[in-house]
Amino acid sequence: MMEQNAKIYVAGHRGMVGSAICRELRRQEYSNIVTRPHDALDLCRQDAVERFFATERPEYVFLAAAKVGGIGANSTAPADFMYINMMVEMNVIHAAWRxxxxxxxxxxxxxxxxxxxxxxMKEDCLLTSALEETNEAYALAKISGLKYCSYLNRQYRTDYISVMPTNLYGPNDNYHPEHSHVLPAFIRRFHEAKEAGAPSVTCWGDGSPLREFLYVDDLANLCVFLMNNYSGDETVNAGTGKELSIRELAETVASVVGYTGEILWDTTKPNGTPRKLLDVSKAEKLGWRYNTELEDGIRSAYQDFLTHSRRAER
Incomplete structure (x- = not known):
């Protein structure tokens, strides 16, 4: 269990996940939270990360810093996704251990x-067959991070754990027109179409892939719960256990935003993985369950989009 006055470092505190973890920690009255913006600490720089850990000596670390993006971003910049994520993970995990x-x-x-x-998908299906090609570089980097944690546990008896979230959304999301994930991309596109009075919106693929979505504050609650209640080499899935098609998601977002035009599908664009549903029985057996239903979460996310215009303009 984390002591209430323990020094806790949240890497990536300005991102959607990191900021949610900080909110959850404060909600649970943890006050000794250490953060650094990118311009003060570049996590790709090993020497800088080593100096930070040697000076601050955090007792607990939430490693939420990452370069993330949707199918388009992953497909066009795989080298960037692999390099940045590998460097961040290895530098932070290694410095924490040292x-x-x-x-x-x-x-x-x-x-x-x-x-x-x-x-x-159960946790033990990892590395049993080929990855999805459109985000292979990002996936390989993330696999390396969780495996490094496992190897440190094995070799040095550390207590390093990992959690694998499903598709996330919520406050402080990235709404960039080219680099965002599907749900925030839909929020922006349908909002702009409504504002412009556009008769239709065209979405990638055929709308058939099935996806699961977890509200980011629910993930943050699980992250703190696992830090206090779980130890083990195997990762823990984070999700709802519920799925819907991308077509259904588009219709739901359009309804929440208030867009009444036609939704079209460009089948020349990739669909991505046909289905991605996590088995969340492990988290449930530990005593955790999500709280936010999808439509309620989308309403909250849309309000955040409207309130934080600078975030929406990225």
Whole structure:
């Protein structure tokens, strides 16, 4: 269990996941939270990360810093996604170990699992077959991070754990027109179409892939819960256990935003993995369950989009 006055470092505190973890920690009255913006600490620089850990000596670390993006971003910049994520993970995890961190939690992604993994995907299906090609570089980086945690546990008896979230959304999301994930991309596109009075919106693929979505504040609650209640080499899936098609998601977002035009589909664009549903029985057996239903979460996310215009303009 984390002591209330323990020094806790949240890497990536300005991102959607990191900021949610900070909110959850404060909600649970943890006050000794250490953060650094990118311009003060470049996590790709090993020397800088080593100096930070040697000076601050955090007892607990939430590693939520990452370069993330949707199918388009992953497909066009795979080298960037692999390099940046590998450097960040290895530098932070290694420095935490060298400086006696009591416990570290690594945040990954459900894309680590094989493209055609049995559904719903259990934690033990990792590395059983080929990955989805469109985000292979990002997945390989995340697999390396969780494996490094496991190897440190094995070799040095550390207590480093990992959690693999499904598709996330919520406050402080990235709404960039080219680099965002599907749900925030839909929020922006349908909002702009409504404002412009556009008769239709065209979406990628045919709308058939099935996806699961978790509200980011629910993930943050699980992250703190696992830090206090779980130890083990195997990762823990984070999701709802519910799925819907991308077509249904588009219709739901359009309804929440208030867009009444036609939704078209460009089948020349890739669909991505056909289905990605996590088996969340492990988290449930530990005593955790999500709280936010999808439509309620989308309403909250849309309000955040409207309130934080600078975030929306990225």
């Amino acid at each position: 400086n006696g961190c009591k416990k570290l939690e690594f945040l990954g992604s459900s894309c680590i699992y094989p493209r055609m993994a049995p559904q719903p």
